[in-house]
Amino acid sequence: MTSATTPPSTPHAPPTADASPGGRDDLPPLDVLLPAPRRLDPDPREDALAALYADEPPSRGPWTVRANMVTSIDGAAWGPDQRSGSINDDADWRVFRVLRALADVVLVGAGTARAEGYTALGRPRGLTHLRAAPLELALVSRTGHVPERLVAADRPPFVLTAAAGADAARSVLPDDRVVVVGDAQVDLAAGLQVLADLGLRRVLTEGGPTLLGALLRADLVDELCVTTTPGIVGPGPGRIVAGDVPAGPQQGVPVLPRGARLAHLLHSPHARPGAPAGTTIARWLLPIG
């Protein structure tokens, strides 16, 4: 749990910038259950784990959007403290940092940046051989309200906003970091195109649920990586997808609900001390709807 004296967290990441949720350096082994059983022992370079998340060919545009989310087994997207950090664990963290190491840009909703106290991002320690370029952050915000600690960052985020939020965003960020796409609503596809034009084609979205819901409705998600940690939170928290109910068939083709193909399934026999073991980590590929 984050307090005034601990650094801010990021969704299902631990409160410190590069330490595991359990505060240990030794990350747990991961068993590959599918497609072919084997064990991935802790590895500072994480080459084998990164290979499991190798790029798929882009199919929806010049970009790929990978969503990475965590849930409890009863479907909660956050814990009693309103943050996802309280439902994650070391196994999730092991994959989380590899996905950040492989991305060009992390895309988050402004609500998540505010709730989780996002700061400027860096490449995870020891994994720059996977991708050396700076890891960019892009915020989606209709209102254009950027959290203070991101305004103050040496490397400010991009903000994807609508005309309605342009002035607010431009009042605190350099013009070249404010991407205005859409009038009343943020046109997410247009925003992804702008990022791709800047060379930011591997997009990792870390949520939150409202942004993921909008991306799914617009059929912009190529893959959904879901960690299920073995806890029960109980009634209250929302799911990993939120927002408006889909308006029905678009151009004759319903985008949601839809199927997905399992690329791999990992399992961790270890968990943070005192917590039950059994975390599963799935990579689901989404066909075009």
Ligand SMILES: NC(=O)c1ccc[n+]([C@@H]2O[C@H](COP(=O)([O-])OP(=O)(O)OC[C@H]3O[C@@H](n4cnc5c(N)ncnc54)[C@H](OP(=O)(O)O)[C@@H]3O)[C@@H](O)[C@H]2O)c1
């Ligand atoms: N389980 C997980 O993996 C996970 C991951 C991330 C977050 N979370 C949790 O989720 C909770 C936050 O949920 P949330 O749904 O509020 O998060 P969110 O999607 O990050 O934030 C919603 C806000 O982001 C902006 N936004 C999102 N989608 C937009 C779109 N399509 N167009 C324009 N603006 C958009 C809007 O900001 P403006 O108001 O500025 O317009 C909106 O109010 C927190 O408790 C967090 O811990 C869980």
